[in-house]
Amino acid sequence: MSSVLYRLGRSCARARWLVIALWVGALVIAGGAAVLFNQGTDDTFAIPGSESQDALDYLGRVFPEFSGTSASLVLTVPEGQEVDTAEAEAAVADAVDRIDGLDQVAAVSNPFGADVTGAVSEDGEAAIVAVLLTVDQADVTDATRDDLTAIANDLAAAVGEDAVVYTGGDAFADNIPELSPTEGIGLVVALVVLLLMFRSILAAFMPLLTAVLGVGSAVALVLLATVLVPISSTAPMLAVMIGLAVGIDYALFLLSRHRDQLGEGLAVEESVARATATAGSAVIFAGLTVVIALLGLFVAGIPFLTTMGVAAAVAVAIAVAVAITLVPALLAVAGERMRPRKPKRRKRARRKPQIALAWVRTVTRAPVVTIAVVVIGLAVAAFPAMQLRLALPDNGDAAEGTDAKVTYDVIADHFGPGYNGPLIVTADIITSTDPVGLVNDLAADIRGMDGVASVPLATPNQKGDTGIIQVIPETGPDAAATEDLVAALRDKEAYFLAHFGTQTAVTGITAVGIDVSAQLGSALLPFGILVVGLSLVLLAMVFRSIWVPVKATAGYLLSVGAAFGATSFVFVEGHGADALHVAGVGSVISFLPIILMGVLFGLAMDYEVFLVSRIREDYVHHGDPHRAIETGFVSASRVVTAAAVIMFGVFAAFVPEGSATIKPIAFSLAVGVFVDAFLVRMTLVPAVLALLGHRAWGLPPKLDRALPVFDAEGDALVHELRLADWPEPGADDAVAARDLRLEDDRGRTVLESINMRLPRGGTLVVDGTGPVGKTALLMALAGRVPSVKGDLKVLGHVLPQHARALRREVEIIACRDTPDPAARIAAAIGDGVRLVLLDDVDLVLRTDARDALRTLLADRRAPDGAPVAYVLACQDPDRILDLLPATAQPLALNAIEVA
Numbered sequence: 001m002s003s004v005l006y007r008l009g010r011s012c013a014r015a016r017w018l019v020i021a022l023w024v025g026a027l028v029i030a031g032g033a034a035v036l037f038n039q040g041t042d043d044t045f046a047i048p049g050s051e052s053q054d055a056l057d058y059l060g061r062v063f064p065e066f067s068g069t070s071a072s073l074v075l076t077v078p079e080g081q082e083v084d085t086a087e088a089e090a091a092v093a094d095a096v097d098r099i100d101g102l103d104q105v106a107a108v109s110n111p112f113g114a115d116v117t118g119a120v121s122e123d124g125e126a127a128i129v130a131v132l133l134t135v136d137q138a139d140v141t142d143a144t145r146d147d148l149t150a151i152a153n154d155l156a157a158a159v160g161e162d163a164v165v166y167t168g169g170d171a172f173a174d175n176i177p178e179l180s181p182t183e184g185i186g187l188v189v190a191l192v193v194l195l196l197m198f199r200s201i202l203a204a205f206m207p208l209l210t211a212v213l214g215v216g217s218a219v220a221l222v223l224l225a226t227v228l229v230p231i232s233s234t235a236p237m238l239a240v241m242i243g244l245a246v247g248i249d250y251a252l253f254l255l256s257r258h259r260d261q262l263g264e265g266l267a268v269e270e271s272v273a274r275a276t277a278t279a280g281s282a283v284i285f286a287g288l289t290v291v292i293a294l295l296g297l298f299v300a301g302i303p304f305l306t307t308m309g310v311a312a313a314v315a316v317a318i319a320v321a322v323a324i325t326l327v328p329a330l331l332a333v334a335g336e337r338m339r340p341r342k343p344k345r346r347k348r349a350r351r352k353p354q355i356a357l358a359w360v361r362t363v364t365r366a367p368v369v370t371i372a373v374v375v376i377g378l379a380v381a382a383f384p385a386m387q388l389r390l391a392l393p394d395n396g397d398a399a400e401g402t403d404a405k406v407t408y409d410v411i412a413d414h415f416g417p418g419y420n421g422p423l424i425v426t427a428d429i430i431t432s433t434d435p436v437g438l439v440n441d442l443a444a445d446i447r448g449m450d451g452v453a454s455v456p457l458a459t460p461n462q463k464g465d466t467g468i469i470q471v472i473p474e475t476g477p478d479a480a481a482t483e484d485l486v487a488a489l490r491d492k493e494a495y496f497l498a499h500f501g502t503q504t505a506v507t508g509i510t511a512v513g514i515d516v517s518a519q520l521g522s523a524l525l526p527f528g529i530l531v532v533g534l535s536l537v538l539l540a541m542v543f544r545s546i547w548v549p550v551k552a553t554a555g556y557l558l559s560v561g562a563a564f565g566a567t568s569f570v571f572v573e574g575h576g577a578d579a580l581h582v583a584g585v586g587s588v589i590s591f592l593p594i595i596l597m598g599v600l601f602g603l604a605m606d607y608e609v610f611l612v613s614r615i616r617e618d619y620v621h622h623g624d625p626h627r628a629i630e631t632g633f634v635s636a637s638r639v640v641t642a643a644a645v646i647m648f649g650v651f652a653a654f655v656p657e658g659s660a661t662i663k664p665i666a667f668s669l670a671v672g673v674f675v676d677a678f679l680v681r682m683t684l685v686p687a688v689l690a691l692l693g694h695r696a697w698g699l700p701p702k703l704d705r706a707l708p709v710f711d712a713e714g715d716a717l718v719h720e721l722r723l724a725d726w727p728e729p730g731a732d733d734a735v736a737a738r739d740l741r742l743e744d745d746r747g748r749t750v751l752e753s754i755n756m757r758l759p760r761g762g763t764l765v766v767d768g769t770g771p772v773g774k775t776a777l778l779m780a781l782a783g784r785v786p787s788v789k790g791d792l793k794v795l796g797h798v799l800p801q802h803a804r805a806l807r808r809e810v811e812i813i814a815c816r817d818t819p820d821p822a823a824r825i826a827a828a829i830g831d832g833v834r835l836v837l838l839d840d841v842d843l844v845l846r847t848d849a850r851d852a853l854r855t856l857l858a859d860r861r862a863p864d865g866a867p868v869a870y871v872l873a874c875q876d877p878d879r880i881l882d883l884l885p886a887t888a889q890p891l892a893l894n895a896i897e898v899a
Contacts, residue, residue, distance in 0.1 A: 009276025168407020290602025421477025
């Protein structure tokens, strides 16, 4: 991959203006299309297949009055007065008649009507006019809201100047998250960090510019997708928050690597290409983990959550694409202006890494103590997570002062919190001869249940086939007791069927929210297994280690636990809620845990790769684990610190004025990023690696072969560039090897210290006492051995990096099993093969086969005149002397017998 990215970075640098124009054009086109064609967001939280959703869908067909959203007009009078005066009842009746004539109104109840109970508060100071609408919340028009508000104002005036009428309910809910100036604080934090890090205005603004462009493109695509599928209003805001954070960080990684390379004297274009190949590989890995985790949200089986995951994944994917294409183009445009100035005070420059060095030495001096302190501390921080409750947002979570929030509080004060989240019990009464009596009997039975405040409405529909019982819980929509009541009502379904002969179901917005939360809660375990398993596999691929993935995954789980604990501490228990402007406490939005786990997983792997890959690089080169920890940490800590501070700032900026949906998600991500970056990756990780020492780096041979290689830090490219002019500039050998070493499946050395050169058109003889060593060498030269130690170039291809490309130009033939090897060789040469490897060539015994082979070895030319090189492996070189041309090179190998 690093080689591909190297060429991509160089191409983008050379076609810089074209790349920039394409990205700007894509943003303009996508943005224009989104403005023209988007259908608006849809905040209907549905969960197909659940009892509540199926019942709600059924009501839409047989009892449409109860399938849409609702509004409430709450008439209140000052303390000590009564709301049920003659003037008030007349004014309310007039208002009800006016409301009944509005578009989108299915039904309206008069609180003073003979068939309505529980609509006047026990203190007599408030009355509720319940309005049922024919449409969902997302389809309520501004005209309907304005008409209801106007009627409410007229009603208040008609009752008296001391009366107040509040308008609220789901129809007036405004849960659509919007950007506010406060979110700009995150960009300011990012700018300050970048300025401090790079000491360059141009370098500081570049990641912000590319991140904003990527986020704009992502949001435009998400809004455009509303033409095809319903998308919640949270999805584009989530895409903004996550896309902005990762977009800045990914650009930062490339920019930091580019400036480091420029500081070492590398040319601009070459530095851009190498930065794209090295840091770009890590960016792709980090982005891939986030995207996979976000797409993994489908395990919950909830459509709106899947679309949110896809929207956020699109933002991350675009951030990656911007980082590996647009950022290289902009770096090329900036040219020499990105080259860092030499520090004027060398002492100060030398002092900079001392903080990082002192820190890593402190945490690794007594690794067991460090591990114990961090693990115990994070475990304690995670303890409040035991109280974490999940619920969908309602008007109780709306911003203070809004009509929806004020009305919610007024209803709760005068009638009780349950009136803000009524339940609906449906009954199949088609076989009943007395539908009204049956519904009333069901209502009477339900009134006696624990947790039921009242049953204000029980009625069959006009056809008499479906009955509706409205149940008011004693507790609010997000309370645990309300959840228990829903479970109790469902537990009585068999009882209702046996005693009343009717099938019942529990539904309503509150029940739907409870079902969504329950299904999301049950999805956490499989999603966690998916994320943890993915973490282990991906990190094993990157670091070729067992302990590093285990340690990284354990650290991730500690970070998630601490983030859950902090979120529960604030949003459920209420500590510090006022400082963060949290309108309602007691629960968090249902999909927060699964979103947090997915996003934090990708970010944690991001920091893990950038930190541990530098440590591993030093360990591979020097073999000293303690030196590697210090050198790698000092090298990577500056970038990881800057990235984490930026990420924390972006997420934290969405907390103070964020919506009830985004606020807890942003808070949990901010806490998670801080904990994972500073306590886990930069404290716990060095301590664990110091404790493990050499044991941290190693992978069983079988697992090593089974796992594909993901070169996240571009080690393969570094190796390839180092061999670009090897063995000497302009060399065009068929084979060149230096200190070549091969191992068998058990990690035992088969061949070592192999040095050789074979020119194109030349012939090389390899002999040995057994078949293992020489055959292994031929397999390595053919690009069939994935783990080659040392330097090896075959036909200009560096191995093992370009083994796939080499295989088209190499043919390996086992003469022991081939009756006519010459025919195979001739066919292969005709197909473009330029290196032929013959194993056990001394076993070619037939005279005609030897004659044909002798002719080919003497010619060593393809039909187009290109030279063809040969490597002949045998056990007895004396038996092939008659086949060899005079120019053949002998190379004796002592093959190692392996049981």
